[in-house]
Amino acid sequence: MKDVKVEAEIRALRNEIEKHDELYYRQADPEISDREYDQLKHDLEALEAAHPEWVPNDTPTQRVGDDLVEGFESYIHRLPMLSLDNTYSEDEFFAFVERIVKGLEVVSVDFVVEPKIDGVAVSITYENGKLVRAVTRGNGTEGDDITANVLFIEELPRELKGADLPDVIEIRGEIYMRNDEFDRINAERSAAGLEEFKNPRNLAAGTVKMLDRDEVARRKLSIVLYGLGFCQPEIVSSQSEFSQTLTHWGFPVGERIWETRGAEEAWQAIEELDSLRDQLPYPTDGAVVKTNRLDQQDQLGKTSKAPRWAIAFKFAAEQSETVLEGITLQVGRTGVLTPVAELRPTQLAGTTVSRATLHNQEEMQRKDVRIGDSVILEKAGEIIPAVIRVVLEKRPRDSVPFVFPESCPKCGTPTRKLEGEVALRCLNIKCPAQVKGRLQHFASRQCMDIEGLGEAVVEQLVERSLVSNLSDIFRLAYDQIVALEKFAEKSSRNLLEAIEQSKTKKLWRLIHGLGIPQVGATAAKDLAKHFGSVAHLREANVETLVEIDGIGEKTAQGIVAYFDSEVNAAVVDSLFELGVNPTAPEMIERSQAIFEGTSFVITGTLPTMKRDEAKALIESKGGKVAGSVSKKTTYLLTGESAGSKLTKAESLGVKILSEADLIQGIEKGSLV
Template sequence: MSPAEAAQRIAQLRAEIAHHDELYYRKAQPEISDFDYDGLKAELARLEREFSTAAGVAGADTPTRKIGDDRSEGFARVRHRQSMTTLDNTYDEAELREFHGRLAKALGAEDLAYTVEPKVDGVAVSLTYENGRLTRAVTRGDGEEGDDITVNVRTIRGLPAELRGASVPQVIEIRGEIFLGEDEFRRINQLQEEAGEAPYANPRNLAAGTIKQLDARLVASRRLEIVLYGLGYCEPAIVASQTAYHAQLRQWGLPVVEQFWSVRGIDAVWAAIRELDGFRRGFAYGTDGAVVKLDSFEQQRHPKVGFRGMAADGQAEAARKLSPRWACAFKFAPDRAETRVRDITIQVGRTGALTPVAELEPVFLAGTTVKRATLHNADEIARKDVRVGDAVLVEKAGEIIPAVVAVLVEKRPTESRPFEFPRECPVCRAAAKRAEGEVVWRCPNPECPEKVRRRIEHFASKGGVDIEGLGEEVVALLLERGLIRRIPDLFRLKREDLLPLKKSGEIWAGNLIAAIEARRTADVWRVINGLGIPQVGAAAAKDLARTFRTLETLREAKPEELVRIEGFGEKTAVAVRRWLDDATNQELIRDLLAAGVQPTPPAVAGSALSGKTFVLTGTLPTLTREEAAARIEAVGGKVSGSVSKKTHYVVAGAEAGSKLEKAQALGVPVIDEAELRRMLGM
């Protein structure tokens, strides 16, 4: 490989890894298995070492020098007191023994003490307890700062708000994993299917999506769980080993992993891993491996151990700590099965993304029958050279997501031909387009029937205007019968149109029409969010609603007005203005208004609280935070997740934490619920 070819491949790998990081950390929708992802990063690291002098390689921003970033819009950012790193993965016994060999050499001892515990397939979180009280919960983020999800974490049953017992430090960061149990996952998916909605892909993705919801009542309804195992910052120090720390967590009444081994020597580590593999499927949570750690905290801090991203003498060699050298994750071989590709079809998403899907001969895998598996995108098909008729290995990554991970070339039919990714939409036949720097081909036709269906589903979804009973099945039925063609048509439906569609037509039709009528006056932010504007989620939609108040005013928004919105960057402002400038989208807004949609704007400007920023902290006597926030927003106020000099009031309840302290330090007025009620006229 020439330097020029290497530089080209390096650029391609960086783009592909960045794409998968976005899907995994921000969207909770991974396309590939950890094994395949690690393979991409390993190839990139090797090429960066071998061709470090090639143009565009040295000094560039690269995934090998940082960890994924799960930060999202709508949440306050909080800096970790101690970096929250990720673990390097190993996949076989030889790699595990190499891990031990490096530590034995660094520490000058062969008989090292280790701990082994399940690797929980969930969402990493850091809890801060101050003087024994839970004051903050933060996602990993980029390892240095994450999103404040304290309100949502407080809904988790079984997580004490206060540590019990002795040896409670002044401040401690306790790391763990938020997860959704298999039974709860099945319950939620059953409700989804009954409502005509698509089932969720797997528990990990649903947990990740749930913990980032802005509605804590929805979070509470999904019964998330948590296990704790890791130590971040702690003052004063209370224990000297992982074994002692695990015991201390139990004494404080915190939920911990179901199995925990304290062993000595790498042979005992391997025996513990094999034992864990034998009964891991009986756990309450999904587990895809084992975590192995040096037991001694003193040995973990040894100058020749420490963290990757720090040199052997303890000096920094990178901008931040990346992963501990004293721990690793041993990943179990995913459940795989051999089957054959009957066909390769293309799915069309709401934004026009063309996603290839392998239609398989049914195969039983990890407790379910698999008939379809994702092939992700055109580049992935070409890289694996998947063809119709191929014998393939299908894996459930994280034991849930079906994906084609390997082609058994030796079993390939002689007449097979490479798959040619279509250059047109399979539904409307419009020429497909791929933007520079993207891996996804898209259908550009705004009237593509499949895009229309997906857009209507999104508009009616819980994140949009939330029309009860209008799920995928009903939308498809209405389109099939020609009763609707676009979003505004929903508001022109009549009861008599629906009566022939179902046996229980009278009751069903009445309920659906009533649900649609009720959403004619949905909050304007819900309508904006339901329109599917690029870069605009719920938080950004609320910001747009507060700024422009009506769809008519939003249509005329100037770029400089959009950029001035707090939290909006140039990228978001450009995306919004470009969407608004599109003639099809202008017509959509006109038609919605003509169909009688009259979104409810935020409270009238001029109210005493209009434009005032509130921060809620602690537990209020009678109002939930969501109820208090809704009341404030209804009169034109804004609720923020963090205290700053721009904050007008902090509403403090019981167990108010660091936000109260910061408000007092900045001189921000602090009020209680009674005063808030007086200000709101309640």
């Protein structure tokens, strides 16, 4: 008999991880640190190990993060581009070395230690010495083609010089933004009244996926190359030899690379890198340790998501002690009250910190955080600093516990804690703080993507009573905008043009932008595809909604409640009256939907079609295309070098198709 509580915990962890995958890989806007994310995965792995009967084939613990997005053509890596296993512990690092030594049946192993750059993984393909393609990691099997944007990186060679060049080579590396370039861009945005970017990694990730080439050119990206993917013919026998070859070819490589013998020397290199990391020109959050010899790498092999011959050692989060001088309460777009620590300014991770998150009322009470306390701050993964503990021995004698107000600090409405939640909420949807939050969400890059309508501008619009709900954005006039601080004629007309262009953005962006509880980008895309319009979506009931893959009962109830609200319904009506006309997904005629209800996975290189062409063809006939083989897969479409997906499909009894089978089936009107 299943343990319902444990099963629910597993499901909740998977959903939480998938939410953070979406934020990190696709939106470049993470909410938690790498360590917190890794802990979520560790907790899920432990539960799945105890209950293997509940582990699906597509569990997030067994796959590489997926950064594939719309608007880019995708390409299959000739050699899979995996991620790295992480460790934060010295003992775990030495256990990793012990596994290497045992697996190779040797006394000692040579390692290479390199800085782990906090950027965006990329694979650059050269054919006959010429750069032909740059592709993101994607899902490990295929990635997005970002060649046009990568060509703006000045230090990246377009052509390799020298004799004995390989016919084809994939060179792996990291695209990043230098700290000084990040500071320059933020200074310009601040001067223009625009919201500043959070950190260099997020900005680099967002820039490589921009479709505006002029803006990419204005943001100076950098790159470091360090890894060998597919190579024909083979040219080196070790990682260190490959680094030397990269230098000879003119590629930028890591500032420092250590060649070590055995575990102790590798550990000494990690400690030395830790002491030097603040001097590096790019953000680094750890050290990558690789087995040096390539034949030993081949011998050790890989798991479904990471090589067994390498590991990333994550440095401890930087900490600082300071005094908590006050506590303010922020009110978000959903009405949640978040306590924020106002701090005596202190240096942390190379920046001056004066504020830190306290999470929620329950967490504050658990740590017994009080005004006047000396507190320890921690900053990991370039995320907002957090108060991790109180230095109790330094607590003032007259300190008293912080008392949360019974009413919203922004509008005075009584606060409530909803059943099953730990957070206090303001339930007044007209609360100015909530209005600002909803507007910022609606205009954000992951929703309606209205360039120029950032936090600072929204704040002015609300404070001047120019905007009170989402539809008011489309009522703004030139005279109102040009009167705002830091706005001139050109910037005002640019904002009006961006607002006008947003009217015809894709339907899922509008659905996401409405701020319906539990509906993120993925759910919005599923809803857009299923209903085809907001009008059809708002008529749906809970029973209809839960039939859609990925929509649970709680999400369905939130959708119905949203449209049942007279206030929300009026805003949605106004949006359409003001000309918002989103682009709906192409609807398929029933007679053409011959693959409806089927799920395809594509693997290998097809004879005549590119992968995205085959995907579009299948979807045009009503089929779904997934990234990995599972029990739900109906067909595996295979080409040359099919790899492990073919083996897995055969073991599950999935029907195997060739490109010719697919085309013939479409002509016949059936694959049966």
